[in-house]
Amino acid sequence: MTDLRIPERRNPVLRALTDGWIVAKRNLIKIKRVPEIMVFVLISPIMFVLLFAYVFGGAIDVGPGLDYKEFLIGGIFAQTVVFGATFSGAAMAEDMQKGFIDRFRSLPMARSAVLIGRTGSDVVYNVLSLIIMGLTGLLVGWRAHHGIPKMLGAFALLLAFAYAISWIMAWIGLIVPSVDVINNASFIVIMPLTFVSNAFVPLESFPGFLRPFVEWNPVSAVTQAVRELFGNLPDGHRAPDVWSMQHPVVYTLGWVVLIMVIFVPLSVQAYQRASTK
Amino acid sequence: MTEMIHATGLVKRYGDVTALVGLDLSVPEGTVLGLLGPNGAGKTTAVRILTTLLTPDEGRATIAGVDVAQDPDGVRRRIGLSGQYAAVDEYLTGYENLEIVGRLYGMSAKQAGARARELLARFGLADAADRPSKTYSGGMRRRLDLAGALVAEPPVIVLDEPTTGLDPRSRQQMWEVISDLVDSGATVLLTTQYLEEADLLADNIIVIDHGRAIAEGTADQLKAQVGGERIEVVVADPQRSVEVAAILKEVAVGDVAGGDRAFSAAVGASGAEDLRRVLGAITAAGIEVLDIGLRRPTLDDVFLSLTGRETDDSTEEASA
Ligand SMILES: Nc1ncnc2c1ncn2[C@@H]1O[C@H](COP(=O)(O)OP(=O)(O)OP(=O)(O)O)[C@@H](O)[C@H]1O
Numbered sequence: 001m002t003d004l005r006i007p008e009r010r011n012p013v014l015r016a017l018t019d020g021w022i023v024a025k026r027n028l029i030k031i032k033r034v035p036e037i038m039v040f041v042l043i044s045p046i047m048f049v050l051l052f053a054y055v056f057g058g059a060i061d062v063g064p065g066l067d068y069k070e071f072l073i074g075g076i077f078a079q080t081v082v083f084g085a086t087f088s089g090a091a092m093a094e095d096m097q098k099g100f101i102d103r104f105r106s107l108p109m110a111r112s113a114v115l116i117g118r119t120g121s122d123v124v125y126n127v128l129s130l131i132i133m134g135l136t137g138l139l140v141g142w143r144a145h146h147g148i149p150k151m152l153g154a155f156a157l158l159l160a161f162a163y164a165i166s167w168i169m170a171w172i173g174l175i176v177p178s179v180d181v182i183n184n185a186s187f188i189v190i191m192p193l194t195f196v197s198n199a200f201v202p203l204e205s206f207p208g209f210l211r212p213f214v215e216w217n218p219v220s221a222v223t224q225a226v227r228e229l230f231g232n233l234p235d236g237h238r239a240p241d242v243w244s245m246q247h248p249v250v251y252t253l254g255w256v257v258l259i260m261v262i263f264v265p266l267s268v269q270a271y272q273r274a275s276t277k
Numbered sequence: 278m279t280e281m282i283h284a285t286g287l288v289k290r291y292g293d294v295t296a297l298v299g300l301d302l303s304v305p306e307g308t309v310l311g312l313l314g315p316n317g318a319g320k321t322t323a324v325r326i327l328t329t330l331l332t333p334d335e336g337r338a339t340i341a342g343v344d345v346a347q348d349p350d351g352v353r354r355r356i357g358l359s360g361q362y363a364a365v366d367e368y369l370t371g372y373e374n375l376e377i378v379g380r381l382y383g384m385s386a387k388q389a390g391a392r393a394r395e396l397l398a399r400f401g402l403a404d405a406a407d408r409p410s411k412t413y414s415g416g417m418r419r420r421l422d423l424a425g426a427l428v429a430e431p432p433v434i435v436l437d438e439p440t441t442g443l444d445p446r447s448r449q450q451m452w453e454v455i456s457d458l459v460d461s462g463a464t465v466l467l468t469t470q471y472l473e474e475a476d477l478l479a480d481n482i483i484v485i486d487h488g489r490a491i492a493e494g495t496a497d498q499l500k501a502q503v504g505g506e507r508i509e510v511v512v513a514d515p516q517r518s519v520e521v522a523a524i525l526k527e528v529a530v531g532d533v534a535g536g537d538r539a540f541s542a543a544v545g546a547s548g549a550e551d552l553r554r555v556l557g558a559i560t561a562a563g564i565e566v567l568d569i570g571l572r573r574p575t576l577d578d579v580f581l582s583l584t585g586r587e588t589d590d591s592t593e594e595a596s597a
C-alpha cells in the first residue's frame with residue numbers, strides 16, 4: 001500500500017504555481033499525441049512564413065526602402081502568437097464539455113491552477129512556434145539587425161501580449177457552451193484584430209476611416225515594436241505620428257497590464273462558478 | 278454512528294425550473310445511500326451540491342462534519358467524485374490520468390505514481406495502463422474514472438450513475454468494485470436509474486422525483502409499502518374461473534384480482550405455505566395450471582405505485 005498521507009500545503013501562491021504546472025504538463029503531453037495541435041503549433045507557422053514570403057512577397061509594395069520579407073516577419077510573428085492564444089479558449093471549452101472542469105473543481109487544488117496551467121502551456125506552444133518561425137525566417141532571408149538582447153526582448157513582448165490574450169480566451173471558453181462556438185467567436189474577434197492592423201500591409205495603405213482603428217490597435221503596436229527591435233524597418237523610417245506608434249513597447253505593455261487586471265479575476269470567478277450543463 | 282453525509286432542505290432553482298425542492302438526506306458512516314430517480318429528478322444537482330460544484334439556493338450540507346459552503350476545500354479533501362460522464366482525458370494514458378489526480382491532491386510525484394499503479398492493478402487496468410485511454414472500452418473508462426475518485430482514499434465517495442451505459446458484464450464488475458469499497462469502510466452516495474442496482478448495493482434508498490424525496494427506506498421497506506408477496510396463477514380453461522377465484526380467496530389478504538384465466542392475490546407472511554395449499558386445491562379439483570408462482574414486488578412496482586409511471590429503464594429491460 002502506498003502511504004497516502006498528504007503533506008499540508010500552506011503557501012497559496014506556491015500551491016497555485018505547483019498545481020498550475022501539473023495541469024500545464026497534462027496539456028503539453030498532448031502536443032505529441034494530438035496531430036491537430038502539432039500541425040497548429042509546428043507546421044502552420046512554417047507555412048505562413050513561406051506563403052507570405054514567396055506568394056505575396058513580390059506582389060505587395062510596402063514602399064521605398066522596405067524589404068517585404070523583413071517587414072512581414074514581425075507581422076506573421078504577431079499574428080501567429082495571437083492565434084496561438086486562442087487555444088486557451090477552445091481547450092477550456094473542451095474541458096468544460098468533457099467534465100474535466102468538474103473533476104478539477106472537486107479536487108482540493110488551487111482555484112486558479114487550471115487557468116494558470118492552461119495559459120502557461122499556451123506560452124510553451126508559442127515559444128515553440130516562435131522558434132520554428134524564427135528559423136524558417138532565417139532561411140528565407142530575414143535577420144534581426146539589432147543584436148540578440150533586443151531580439152529576445154521582441155520575443156518576450158510577443159509572448160507577454162499573447163499571454164494576456166490567452167486569459168481573455170480562457171474566460172470566453174468558460175462562459176461559452178461549446179468548442180465550436182468558441183472557435184467561431186475567436187475567429188470573429190481575432191481576424192479583424194490581426195488583419196486590420198499593420199501586420200501585413202503598412203499602416204499608410206489603409207483608407208482614412210480605418211486609420212484610427214489600425215493606429216490604436218494593440219496588434220499594430222506589438223508588430224511595430226517587434227519590427228523596431230528586430231531592426232526590420234529601413235534607416236530613417238519614421239513611425240506614424242500617433243502616440244501608440246511612437247511608443248509601441250510601452251503601449252503594448254499597457255494593454256497587457258489592462259487585460260490581465262480585468263481578465264484574471266474574471267476568469268477565476270468564471271471557473272469557480274463553472275457548471276457543465 | 279457518525280453521519281458522513283448530511284443535508285437538510287436543499288433547494289436549487291434554475292430560472293423557472295426548480296431542480297431540488299427541499300431535499301434532506303443523511304448517510305451514516307460505512308453505508309451506501311442509493312439516490313434513485315428518473316431523468317431530470319435532480320440526482321446530479323444533489324451530487325453537485327454535495328461535492329462543492331454548485332451552491333444551493335437554500336439548505337445546508339456537511340461532509341464528515343465539514344460544511345460544504347464554509348470549508349469547500351476541506352470537503353474536497355474528504356470526497357472522491359465520479360461524475361455522470363467519465364472525466365477521463367482520452368489523450369493521456371490511464372497511468373497519467375491517475376497520476377495527475379494524485380499530484381493535484383498534493384501527493385509527491387513518487388506517491389502519486391505508486392498509487393496510480395496500485396489502483397490500475399486493482400481495477401484490472403494494469404495491462405492497459407500505458408496506453409492512451411482513447412483505446413479503452415466504455416467499461417474501462419468508467420473504471421478509470423472511478424479509480425480517479427479513489428486516488429486519495431477519501432472516506433466519502435460520490436458516484437453519479439456509475440453504471441449507466443455499461444453492458445451487463447461491465448455493470449457486474451462495477452458492482453463488485455463498489456461492494457469492495459463499502460467492505461473496506463467507505464461511505465458511498467450512489468445515484469442510479471436502475472432499481473436492481475439500488476436494491477443490490479444500497480443499505481438505504483431515497484426515491485426522488487421532480488426534486489423531492491417521495492419515499493425512503495431499505496429496499497425491503499419500500500417493497501413492503503407496495504404490499505407483500507402475491508400468488509399469481511394462470512389456468513388453461515376460463516370456464517373454471519369461478520372455482521379458481523374461490524380457492525385463492527381462501528388464502529388472499531383482500532380481493533383477488535384478475536379473472537378469466539389469470540389471477541393474482543396478495544398473501545400474508547406465510548406465502549410459501551399458501552402457495553402450496555392453492556396448488557394442492559387446484560390440482561385436486563382437476564384444473565389444468567399453465568403457470569403458478571409467488572411473486573415478490575420489485576422496486577419497479579415501488580416506483581410505479583409512487584410516481585404513477587414506469588422508470589425509464591423498465592421498458593428497455595422488458596424488450597431486452
Ligand atoms: N444548468 C442548468 N440550467 C437549467 N436547468 C438545469 C440545469 N441543470 C439541471 N437543470 C434542470 O434541473 C432538473 C434536474 O436535473 P438533474 O441533472 O439534477 O437531473 P438528474 O436526476 O441527474 O437527471 P439524469 O438522470 O438525466 O442525469 C432538470 O429538469 C434539468 O433540466
Ligand SMILES: [Mg+2]
Pocket residue numbers: 320321322361437
Ligand atoms: Mg444526472
